Amino acid sequence: MSETDKTSTPHTSFILSDEVAEKITYNNDGLVPAIIQEKGTGQVLMMAWMNKESLERSLATGRTWFWSRSRKEYWCKGETSGDRQYIREGFRNAIEARDGRKKAPGIRVPRVCK
Numbered sequence: 001m002s003e004t005d006k007t008s009t010p011h012t013s014f015i016l017s018d019e020v021a022e023k024i025t026y027n028n029d030g031l032v033p034a035i036i037q038e039k040g041t042g043q044v045l046m047m048a049w050m051n052k053e054s055l056e057r058s059l060a061t062g063r064t065w066f067w068s069r070s071r072k073e074y075w076c077k078g079e080t081s082g083d084r085q086y087i088r089e090g091f092r093n094a095i096e097a098r099d100g101r102k103k104a105p106g107i108r109v110p111r112v113c114k
Contacts, residue, residue: 012062012086012087012088013059013060013061013062014059014062014087014090015059016055016056016059020092023092024055024092026051026052029069030051030052031049031050031051031067031069032049032050032051032055033047033048033049033050034047034048034049034050034055034064034066035047036048036064036077036085039088039089045085046077048064048066048077049066049067049068049069050065050066050067051067053067053074054066054067054074057074057076058087059087061076062086062087063076063077063078063084063085063086063087064076064077064085064087065077
């Protein structure tokens, strides 16, 4: 990964089709687990909960937004720690990557940016 990729603060928004949005299965609390992986390696960085609003915020801003079950509030990864995450791609289900490797559902981010 280039030095630019580590430190840039791109704003990329994503569009979620109605067809895909309807297929997202939320639990009884209206939450879905979001698995955050480093885009280049596939290493799992974290798991956190999203509800419909935090998913929409994430897609609109290109940053990872989550719902805190304990604090009952939204939080954007990196606002306190400085370890910001910028979304590069996302998947609802496991898929086959172009290189043939299986990828788990979740959100891919570049290495955490400060």
